[in-house]
Amino acid sequence: MLKVGLTGGIGSGKSAVSALLRERGAVIVDADGIAREVVEPGTPGLAAVVAEFGDGVLLPDGTLDRERVGRIVFADRDRLAALNAIVHPLVGARMRELEEAAAPDAVVVHDVPLLTENGLAAMYDLVVVVDAPVETQLDRLTSRRGMTEEDARARIANQASREDRRAIADHVIDNSGSLDDLKARVDALWEDLARRAA
Ligand code: ADP
Secondary structure, X not given: OEEEEEEEOOOOOHHHHHHHHHHOOOEEEEHHHHHHHXXXXXXXXXXXXXXXXXXXXXXXXXXXXXXXXXXXXXXXXHHHXXXXXXXXXXXXXHHHHXXXXXOOOOEEEEXXXXXXXXXXXXXXXXXXXXXXXXXXXXXXXXXXOOOOHHHHHHHHXXXXXXXXXXXXXXXXXXXXXXXHHHHHHHHHHHHHHHHHHO
């Protein structure tokens, strides 16, 4: 198994690369997605969160009010630690389950938005960074995601710089061009990853 960490700044095209790698046969492990899954209605995770925070953190439809929880833990380190103590082990267990189910020659790609910021490169055999100029990130975030330019700039400024990301990359995928350009680059990347995994 080849364990790959995939990261990139917001709007760089990380999700697009992840989807293309999945199409080519990669097993995708999406930490943010798993963190949502483990507290879906009916899960022991959600029951534990409600036991800790009260049923005021539930929306009328029984799903977790993520915004409300976010506001509670943002202001209080102890509450954040309590939330993490519930969610992190569940996420870790689910990730191990997905890895254990993968074939011996699988390419397992972990989609990790804050890989650079959190210094996690050593956890992976290889780090792939999706890179695009800041102006391109801004353009995608405003035209395709409906963010204001100010909001998009603030989000980008809060993350690692392109240089910081490139410094920990084994592969940099340039996504400054068209989606067809990106597909060709992902094909070349996939060839290398699949060869290494085999
Ligand atoms: P990220 O996951 O890095 O935040 P996404 O993959 O969601 O970014 O890309 C942001 C937006 O830009 C999406 O709407 C995506 O479809 C679009 N996009 C990504 N790459 C390209 C590209 N090369 N050309 C045009 N649009 C792109």
